[in-house]
Amino acid sequence: MEVTRREALETAGKFIILSGAARVAFNELHGEPVADPEKYTAAEHWWGMTIDIDKCIGCGKCVEACAAENGVPDGYFRTWIERYRVADNEPDNPHVDSPNGGKDGFPVLNDMPDAKSFFVPKLCNHCADSPCVQACPVGATFESPDGVVLVDQTYCIGCRYCIQACPYGCRYLDPRKNVVDKCTLCYHRITKGLVTACVEVCPTSSRQLADLKNPKDPVHKFMRENHVEVLKPHLATGAKVFYKDMDEAVR
Amino acid sequence: MRFKDSEHLVRLAFVFAAGLVLFLAVRHAIVPKGFGELGHYRPGALKDIAALPVKFAGRTTCEACHDEVAKVKNEGKHAGLSCEVCHGPAAAHTQDPTEHAVNKPDPKVLCVRCHEADPARPKSFPQVVSKDHAGDVSCAECHKPHSPKL
Numbered sequence: 450m451e452v453t454r455r456e457a458l459e460t461a462g463k464f465i466i467l468s469g470a471a472r473v474a475f476n477e478l479h480g481e482p483v484a485d486p487e488k489y490t491a492a493e494h495w496w497g498m499t500i501d502i503d504k505c506i507g508c509g510k511c512v513e514a515c516a517a518e519n520g521v522p523d524g525y526f527r528t529w530i531e532r533y534r535v536a537d538n539e540p541d542n543p544h545v546d547s548p549n550g551g552k553d554g555f556p557v558l559n560d561m562p563d564a565k566s567f568f569v570p571k572l573c574n575h576c577a578d579s580p581c582v583q584a585c586p587v588g589a590t591f592e593s594p595d596g597v598v599l600v601d602q603t604y605c606i607g608c609r610y611c612i613q614a615c616p617y618g619c620r621y622l623d624p625r626k627n628v629v630d631k632c633t634l635c636y637h638r639i640t641k642g643l644v645t646a647c648v649e650v651c652p653t654s655s656r657q658l659a660d661l662k663n664p665k666d667p668v669h670k671f672m673r674e675n676h677v678e679v680l681k682p683h684l685a686t687g688a689k690v691f692y693k694d695m696d697e698a699v700r
Numbered sequence: 701m702r703f704k705d706s707e708h709l710v711r712l713a714f715v716f717a718a719g720l721v722l723f724l725a726v727r728h729a730i731v732p733k734g735f736g737e738l739g740h741y742r743p744g745a746l747k748d749i750a751a752l753p754v755k756f757a758g759r760t761t762c763e764a765c766h767d768e769v770a771k772v773k774n775e776g777k778h779a780g781l782s783c784e785v786c787h788g789p790a791a792a793h794t795q796d797p798t799e800h801a802v803n804k805p806d807p808k809v810l811c812v813r814c815h816e817a818d819p820a821r822p823k824s825f826p827q828v829v830s831k832d833h834a835g836d837v838s839c840a841e842c843h844k845p846h847s848p849k850l
Contacts, residue, residue: 491746506821508814510785517789518755532820554813555820566820591741601745604732637752646756650785652814653825 489640491594495662496634497689498648499671500570502696504655507532507568509551511647511656516552518635518646525621526550527632528572528647534564535698543698569692569699570656572647573598573619573632574680577687584614590629596661596689597636602628616684634658661689755789758782762790765797769846776847786810786845807840 507530515521515528530551534544544564548555551568575598582590582598589605592598605628612620612629623630635645643649644658659668671677671693678695679688692699732742762783763770773779784790792800817827828834834842842850 489750503822506814506825507818510813514756514784514789519752534820555818557816557818559819562819564819567822568820588735588740588742591739591745593746594738599745599749601742601748603748604742604745633749636746636749638754638756640750641754643754643756643758646789649756649758649782652781652785654780 493662494595494639494660495689496596496639497575497659497661497668497691498572498634498645499657499659499668499677499691499693501655501657501693502567502569503694504653505530505568505570506653506655507551507555508652509554510650510652511570512550512552514646514650515632518638519633521630522624524549525623525630526552527619527630528570530555531569531571532558532566533569533696533698534558534561534566535696536561536564540698565696565698567696569695570647571617571619571680572690573634574617574686574688574690575632575634577689578685580614580616580684580686581611581620584610586610593636597634597639598631599633599636600629600631602626602630605629616681616686617688659689659691753791755791756784757789757791757794759784761794773846777849778846806838807845808838811839811843811845 509530512526512529515526519527521527528550529547531545531547532551532555536542536544544561546555546558555568575596577592577596579590579592579598582592585591586608587604587606589602590598590600590611607622607627607629609622609629612622620629620631622628635643635647638645639658645656648656648658657667657671659671660666661668668691672691675693677691677693679691680699681688732744734743735741737743738746759770759782766783770783773781773783786803786805788803788805790802793802812830815827815830817829821827830839839845
């Protein structure tokens with residue numbers, strides 16, 4: 450029997466439609482495929498963080514948890530909190546303090562009773578176009594396929610160029626190993642389906658881990674409905690830590 | 701023969717070939733496996749970093765065993781808090797509960813960490829001047845940390 454071109458195309462079309470329908474029906478019956486941490490696929494994620502400044506109470510629990518989770522040495526910080534105090538006649542000259550990165554909380558200061566005052570948690574912005582990655586001469590620091598800026602400590606030569614290149618001051622030289630260290634966005638946790646240590650312990654949910662590639666992530670609503678900014682947007686680093694209601698005094 | 705004085709060229713070619721082999725051998729020895737596959741870095745670093753040990757177990761892990769106290773907490777004002785905010789990293793405790801106890805913090809130190817009145821804190825957040833509010837009395841005398849409302 451001779452099969453015409455038209456018949457062949459029709460059959461192929463029906464097959465494609467029916468197999469698609471069968472797949473939908475299968476997914477309906479068996480539910481959504483559950484994420485298997487063993488089968489973490491980097492290409493399906495694009496990580497960042499959202500920070501609601503109006504919710505931060507400056508308890509410093511995130512700084513403490515980060516140090517405990519990642520073995521950060523005393524006096525060095527992967528995340529820290531700054532307290533801003535802005536007098537109303539000096540909006541360009543904020544008073545900023547961060548005693549021990551806020552790790553032990555903040556002593557109450559009442560010497561500027563009329564100033565606008567708030568806390569700003571800071572951490573690596575996991576920039577999509579990181580200046581630090583561009584500065585590394587050996588390929589020891591890189592942007593992972595899921596949008597996390599990491600350091601390969603077995604490959605870092607400790608030249609400190611990336612520390613100078615980071616406009617946010619998020620990197621330090623680990624004095625124990627003489628290699629660069631920084632926030633990994635708890636890569637060992639997020640790849641297992643957990644949230645970062647700082648997000649886990651934040652008592653007011655000021656910090657939220659965000660997966661920008663997940664259409665169901667609340668980050669999309671957060672971005673749509675709020676006044677959201679990144680730090681130093683004029684540097685076009687592609688920063689992915691998004692601050693809600695940030696005062697213009699914040700640098 | 702046309703190239704009868706070609707011996708020096710052969711020798712030169714041999715030196716170049718030896719140099720190339722040496723270069724490739726050294727390159728093979730010092731460039732990590734797979735370098736450049738995903739970008740200008742060693743792809744194995746992703747697995748190395750992802751394999752680091754977890755210290756904070758996460759609240760769902762805590763609640764799997766401590767469901768009674770979790771119920772009390774989740775019905776109170778501290779419902780949004782993870783257990784490990786106050787009790788510290790508990791992954792070791794989940795592996796061996798008898799060997800690794802979690803922190804039982806002193807309420808006098810811990811409560812004021814969040815609730816001491818500070819002008820920088822959001823106005824809507826409950827805060828007190830602890831000296832005026834309770835003097836030397838421990839917070840836990842009146843407020844139960846898992847369900848702090850009186």
